[in-house]
Amino acid sequence: MTASSPWEWSAEEIKRVGYQVVDLVAEHLTQLPSEPVFQPFPDELRQQWLATPVPREGRPATEILEQFAREIEPYPFGNGHPRFAGWVNPPPVILSIFAESLAAAMNPSVAGGNHASVHLEQQVVNWLKEIAGFPLAAGGLLVSGGSLANLTGLAVARFAKAEPDVRQEGLQPSTAKLIVYVGEGGHSCLTKAVELLGIGRQNIRVIPDDAHFRLDLAALESAIQRDLEAGHRPMAVAASAGTVNMGAIDSFPEIADLCRRYDLWFHIDGAYGTPAILSDRYGPALASINLADSLALDPHKWLYVPVEAGLVLVKDAELMRAAFSLVPPYLAMDEAAQRVSGPRWFSEYGVQQTRGFRALKIWMALSYHGLKGYKAAIEKDITLAESLADQVRASSDFELLEPRSLSIVCFRYKPAGVGEGQLNALNQKLLLELQLSGRFFLSGTTIRGNFWLRACIVNPRMSQDDISPLLEILRDLGKRMTV
Amino acid sequence: MTASSPWEWSAEEIKRVGYQVVDLVAEHLTQLPSEPVFQPFPDELRQQWLATPVPREGRPATEILEQFAREIEPYPFGNGHPRFAGWVNPPPVILSIFAESLAAAMNPSVAGGNHASVHLEQQVVNWLKEIAGFPLAAGGLLVSGGSLANLTGLAVARFAKAEPDVRQEGLQPSTAKLIVYVGEGGHSCLTKAVELLGIGRQNIRVIPDDAHFRLDLAALESAIQRDLEAGHRPMAVAASAGTVNMGAIDSFPEIADLCRRYDLWFHIDGAYGTPAILSDRYGPALASINLADSLALDPHKWLYVPVEAGLVLVKDAELMRAAFSLVPPYLAMDEAAQRVSGPRWFSEYGVQQTRGFRALKIWMALSYHGLKGYKAAIEKDITLAESLADQVRASSDFELLEPRSLSIVCFRYKPAGVGEGQLNALNQKLLLELQLSGRFFLSGTTIRGNFWLRACIVNPRMSQDDISPLLEILRDLGKRMTV
Numbered sequence: 001m002t003a004s005s006p007w008e009w010s011a012e013e014i015k016r017v018g019y020q021v022v023d024l025v026a027e028h029l030t031q032l033p034s035e036p037v038f039q040p041f042p043d044e045l046r047q048q049w050l051a052t053p054v055p056r057e058g059r060p061a062t063e064i065l066e067q068f069a070r071e072i073e074p075y076p077f078g079n080g081h082p083r084f085a086g087w088v089n090p091p092p093v094i095l096s097i098f099a100e101s102l103a104a105a106m107n108p109s110v111a112g113g114n115h116a117s118v119h120l121e122q123q124v125v126n127w128l129k130e131i132a133g134f135p136l137a138a139g140g141l142l143v144s145g146g147s148l149a150n151l152t153g154l155a156v157a158r159f160a161k162a163e164p165d166v167r168q169e170g171l172q173p174s175t176a177k178l179i180v181y182v183g184e185g186g187h188s189c190l191t192k193a194v195e196l197l198g199i200g201r202q203n204i205r206v207i208p209d210d211a212h213f214r215l216d217l218a219a220l221e222s223a224i225q226r227d228l229e230a231g232h233r234p235m236a237v238a239a240s241a242g243t244v245n246m247g248a249i250d251s252f253p254e255i256a257d258l259c260r261r262y263d264l265w266f267h268i269d270g271a272y273g274t275p276a277i278l279s280d281r282y283g284p285a286l287a288s289i290n291l292a293d294s295l296a297l298d299p300h301k302w303l304y305v306p307v308e309a310g311l312v313l314v315k316d317a318e319l320m321r322a323a324f325s326l327v328p329p330y331l332a333m334d335e336a337a338q339r340v341s342g343p344r345w346f347s348e349y350g351v352q353q354t355r356g357f358r359a360l361k362i363w364m365a366l367s368y369h370g371l372k373g374y375k376a377a378i379e380k381d382i383t384l385a386e387s388l389a390d391q392v393r394a395s396s397d398f399e400l401l402e403p404r405s406l407s408i409v410c411f412r413y414k415p416a417g418v419g420e421g422q423l424n425a426l427n428q429k430l431l432l433e434l435q436l437s438g439r440f441f442l443s444g445t446t447i448r449g450n451f452w453l454r455a456c457i458v459n460p461r462m463s464q465d466d467i468s469p470l471l472e473i474l475r476d477l478g479k480r481m482t483v
Numbered sequence: 484m485t486a487s488s489p490w491e492w493s494a495e496e497i498k499r500v501g502y503q504v505v506d507l508v509a510e511h512l513t514q515l516p517s518e519p520v521f522q523p524f525p526d527e528l529r530q531q532w533l534a535t536p537v538p539r540e541g542r543p544a545t546e547i548l549e550q551f552a553r554e555i556e557p558y559p560f561g562n563g564h565p566r567f568a569g570w571v572n573p574p575p576v577i578l579s580i581f582a583e584s585l586a587a588a589m590n591p592s593v594a595g596g597n598h599a600s601v602h603l604e605q606q607v608v609n610w611l612k613e614i615a616g617f618p619l620a621a622g623g624l625l626v627s628g629g630s631l632a633n634l635t636g637l638a639v640a641r642f643a644k645a646e647p648d649v650r651q652e653g654l655q656p657s658t659a660k661l662i663v664y665v666g667e668g669g670h671s672c673l674t675k676a677v678e679l680l681g682i683g684r685q686n687i688r689v690i691p692d693d694a695h696f697r698l699d700l701a702a703l704e705s706a707i708q709r710d711l712e713a714g715h716r717p718m719a720v721a722a723s724a725g726t727v728n729m730g731a732i733d734s735f736p737e738i739a740d741l742c743r744r745y746d747l748w749f750h751i752d753g754a755y756g757t758p759a760i761l762s763d764r765y766g767p768a769l770a771s772i773n774l775a776d777s778l779a780l781d782p783h784k785w786l787y788v789p790v791e792a793g794l795v796l797v798k799d800a801e802l803m804r805a806a807f808s809l810v811p812p813y814l815a816m817d818e819a820a821q822r823v824s825g826p827r828w829f830s831e832y833g834v835q836q837t838r839g840f841r842a843l844k845i846w847m848a849l850s851y852h853g854l855k856g857y858k859a860a861i862e863k864d865i866t867l868a869e870s871l872a873d874q875v876r877a878s879s880d881f882e883l884l885e886p887r888s889l890s891i892v893c894f895r896y897k898p899a900g901v902g903e904g905q906l907n908a909l910n911q912k913l914l915l916e917l918q919l920s921g922r923f924f925l926s927g928t929t930i931r932g933n934f935w936l937r938a939c940i941v942n943p944r945m946s947q948d949d950i951s952p953l954l955e956i957l958r959d960l961g962k963r964m965t966v
Contacts, residue, residue, distance in 0.1 A: 006851065006852055006856055007576075007577075007860065007943035007944065008943075008944065009512070009577050010513065011509040011510070011512075011513045014505070014508060014509035014512060014513070014577060015502075015505055015506065015509050017577075017578065017581060018502075018504075018505030018508060018509065018581055019498075019501075019502055019505055021501075021505070021581040021584060021585060022497070022498055022501030022502055022504070022505060022584075023498065024585060024588075025497060025501060025584055025585065025588040026494040026497040026498050026501065027494070028588050028589065029492070029494075029497060029588060030493065030494045030497070038598070038823070040597045040822045040823065041597050041598055041599055041601075041602055041825070045602075046602050049602055049603070049605075049606045050602075050605065050606060050609065052606065053610070053613060054609075054610035054611075054613045054614060054849060054854060055849060055850055055853045055854065056853055056854050056855055057853040057855055058850070058851050058852045058853035058855065058856045059850055059851060059853070060851075061578050061851060064578065064847055064850045064851055067850075068585060068843075068847075071599070072589075072599040072600075072603060072843070073585075073589065073599075074599075075598050075599035076589050076591060076598060076599070077589070077590070077591035077592060077596060077598045077600065078598070079590060079591070079592070080588075080589065080590060087592065089590070089591075089592045089837065090590075091590065092587055092588065092590040093490075094490075094492050094497060094500075095500065095544050095547065096587065097584050097587040097588045097590075098500060098501055098504040098584055099587075100583035100584050100586070100587040101504060101505075101508055101580050101581055101583050101584040102504060102507060102508065102551060102556075103583070103789075104575055104579065104580040104582075104583040104789035104844070105507075105508040105511050105512060105563075105575065105580045106511065106555075106556065106559050106560070106563065107560070107562060107563060107572070107573075107574065107575040107580075107789045107790060108559060108560035108562070108572075108790075109560060109562070109570065109572045109790060113560060114523045114524050115521070115524055115558050115559060115560045115561070116524055116554070116555040116556075116557075116558035116559070117555075117560065118524075119524055119528075119529050119532055119533075120532070120555060122532070122533065123532045123533060123535065126533065126537075127536070127537035128537075130536060130537045131537060144627050144791075144835055144838075144839075145835060145836070145837045145838075146836065146837065147834050147835045147836050147837075148834065148835065151834065155679060158681075166678075166681065166683065167678045167683065167684055168683055168684050168685050169683040169685050170654060170660075170661075170678075170681050170682045170683025170685070170686055171653060171654040171655050171681040171683070172654050172655065172657060172660055172661075172681075172682075172683070174655060177653075177655055178653075178655075187836075188809050188810075188836070189836055191809055192807070192809055192834065195649075195650045195653075195809075196638060196679070196680065196834065197679065197680075197681055198641075198649065198653050198654040198655075198680055198681020198682070199653045199655075199681070200649065200650070200651055200652045200653025200654070200655070201650055201651050202651050202652055202653070203653055298837075300837065306586075306587035306590045306839075307590060307591075307592060307837055307838070307839040307840075308627075308791075308837070308838070308839040324675070326671050326674055326675055326678075327671075336915065337915050339523045339915075339919060340521070340523065340915060340918045340919065342524070351630050351631065351634065351675065351679065352627055352628060352630045352631065353628070353629065353630050353670075353671070353672055354572065354628045354629070354630075354781075354783065354790055354791070355627075355628075355790070355791070356627075356789075356790040356791040357790075360551075360555070361587070364547055364551075366537060366538060367538055367541070367542055367547045367550075368489065368541050368542065368543075368544060368547060369489055369541045370538045370539055370540040370541035370542070371537060371538065371539050372539055372540055372541065373489055373541045377490065432819065432820050432822075432823060435823045436822060436823065460490035460491075461490065461491065
């Protein structure tokens, strides 16, 4: 195929290449289940890629797509497969896959303006507020994912609690140290955010878990009191709605009460767990998520939207704006110009200036499945996790880590005759063998000194038939192993 | 169309919806030139959208696509149009539009691993290093855009220059204030980054421009000396390769020398201008961009890749890693596991954990056009800017702001009989009239107290035939206006 001009294709040419791409998408999605969940990328191909300099001459689109089909498509991350339960990375909503091309064809900058992508983002953010039970007046911004959502929420927290004005003067003049309280199960991106904000990792208090892997409330209050006595400034509690390892849901009403009493910002990392608010099982525990001052929620996790799609909500929209807004002269907006400039720019509420049209894929996903479709899919994930947990409980050669929560199951292989001292090495090796077998994909984690296999199920493609053979696969691999 | 299951479509169903999407893309791209560049989003539709709660029930894909075609597609940002020269937002490379669907179909997390998207990002980042003249051993990471690229570079700078260890202790214990030097023309995201890092805006020294709108070197050195005398810690110079307003290129060898002598980090915001290194005209001025310790370069600007696609390069890869790495237990990688875990994870080099497959659209764009195609397109943008500048120079009723640089032209309407005191209001109003006319799209900016119309040409769809009528359009609108 030769295009009429490399930069200006006719409708026919666009369709020819576009249909070829759609066929590749169809092939990839429908053939995945019969492929291994994962296979390592070939070393030779990697070397060949790294030895290839930037192309001097262009190549036809068809040739590039053929190379994609040959060298890229066969080596996915694994999360599109019915037997992937590695991390909180779902297979994508199919309509949202195509939304990405529509978004790229329009290619707006959603910094702001009076064009469709801006208003659609407002609608979508309102929809997500509605799901999380946040007021419509709250501030909200689509971001790349949990890392940026948590960073943004904590940046507003810092602005709200630091003295003097941290935007103007920075943190150096502040005499009292700002302290952030994070649960043991808090995501590492919370630590990264605290570091980036200049607060320092030493000023994170890691609060031990209670028996349910939740932030221990007594320990939290003691830590706050100790810091106050030491002359520090307790700044924020960063709680979790679905911890990374265990899916634990912290006790929001109690934490909110503590934050009120001690004047702390209440942030919740609900990047993974928030959508379970739609389920009958976890709805009640998550109903109080709206007590937070700020919340992270990733549509690219349990709303199954393709990456990247994160969201940060901040209850006080004006405070959010005050923490970030810096309207540069070439984007200045006055009243008369609002027919072009539109509502307040998104770039005033966060880190990014130019922003992509992330809203479209979320809008299409929510429109296509509706809350009803989401409720069913999320409840199915939870049911599969419960079913796996039941299997583990019923098996004398496996051990379940309890209490478990949401759609995460941590367990380990513990065959008769293997001593406690060898279990960590055994399970680490077993995990690797499983991943390399291509038969199923789990991740692993270390909790309280023990290594656990970790299933995280956010996968509408997975069925009971996929999960049922898992323990037998593990036994099969385990028996052939020597540690 | 009804899908066999909302989460599991057959190949036929995927193709039916996918082809419909491709047809929409083809229609959008080919019909844009005959539409207005921009038209305000209708107020009634906005109200209707905002009044629509999150859908309870799902809807068929076709119905959603029809709504897209009716309500979203007709109201673009404008940058896909041949007559858009508003901001540094290009029309997208067509093949890269479809790359977005392929990336979303595979939907990897490019945090790390031994799958295709990780290795393709390494290749693409190496290609971009090659273009910028950076060593292949440099650290590099695709990010959302210039805001995150500049933030990441300055975060490494802070880590390198702050004492004590800023990641551990934060900025509060440091006795000497960290100072960042930014040119008058520096992008506002540099200020935002300094604020977010906890350094504080008061500790930014805005260095005046020289006669060429570049960072004035004598003023820079004086400022550094004053800060040293005051006991501060000069941390970094953030120079520009293509300032926002004027496209000015700072004097890199001289700034690099100053940074060496005073032990400052040398960061360049080349988000916009870097790709002009491929042009004969600006290649020499940009050849020394590789003197920087860190560089921001946005493929979604002058490499015409759809948003979001930014890049940060840091010459010392180990320092970049040391500034960010925090490998959490559930992602721990040992030697034996590298067949699954792959090379060092990208998430160790920046802010994000889960990351999208941005590399694919950049890889396809560079593969399709090659450096040769890019050189031609970039030089054409520069030629169009020069041609507009020539037109302005030759017109007694327009004034050009000189010296101009790269593909930016700042000018204003200055008809006989209008006093200097009225020119700002006149040009502001004229800009708005132009934008609302749908006949051409410029932005505006205030420089040294005057308001200027600003053309920023990164637009392979634009031809001489598009730019030639611009002054006449402005005259036509101007004559009908009363200020």
